[in-house]
Amino acid sequence: MVEIEIRTFVPDDADDVISVILPIQREEFGIDITADAQPDLRVIPDFYQSGKGQFWVAVKDGAIVGTLGLKDIGNNQAALRKMFVAAEVRGREHGVAARLLDALFAHAGDVGVTDIFLGTTDKFVAAHRFYEKNGFSEIPAKDLPRAFPRMAVDSKFYQRKAAAP
Template identity: 65%
Template sequence: MAAMHIRRFVPSDTQGVIDVILPIQREEYGIAITPQDQPDLSAIPAFYQSGAGDFLVAEAEGGIIGTIGMKDIGDGQVALRKMFVAAPWRGRYRGVAQALLDALMDLARTRGVTEILLGTTDKFLAAHRFYERNGFTPADADSLPASFPRMAVDSRFYRLNLRANR
């Protein structure tokens, strides 16, 4: 297996990030979405890399194979967004998704984040299992703070208390 490493997003990664995310959204999940529908993708530093937030990429063989972002939403909370891993790199034995999430959680802890919130769709069943294995618990949409950036496709929500999950 090729060496994979996790690093912080830099602006020259923008097209690589889009090239990972868009095919998954469109082809695998049938979501009719464009980069223009996701303005955060063209402004990752401004949108994610402020306050306690950040955006990380997994890289192998000279290209981006996975993404994960956390947006600072205040009060010690971040919203986990844009967690995607290219199909050939998925699976527990590859460890890309786990490495991305572990790196994000470590970074969140060092920045004083106490809770990670996320929204996903009912279609992402493997993602639900993955998050639950990592200590995320289902959250009622009404319990989310007003600052949580809800996407139109979000229908399931999760939370992880970083103080309780070390």
């Protein structure tokens, strides 16, 4: 089994993060989006790694193959954003998505985040199953906190209570 390391984002990772996320969005899921339309990807330390937030990468053979962000939205709540795993390391046998999520849950518990929210599109059916299997429940958009950073493409929303400290 190939060793995959989960670690926090460092500024030198910025271009590699974009090179993982954009092809998945554009080529696999046909979402017409650019890096410029996602300004958070250019300022990950300021956008994600502030307050109770954080950003993780999965690294295989020195290359980033997965990403996951946690955006502090105040009131001990956070938004799960930018969860992407390269096709070649997807699936239970690799466990990349599960390990990224474990890092997020551990961090959320350590810093006192009580609720985690996320938005996704109807197209990410496998992601819906993954989130539900990992304790997220679908909620109507009207139940999102006002501070939740909604993306135009998001049409399904989920919430999960973070593990109690």
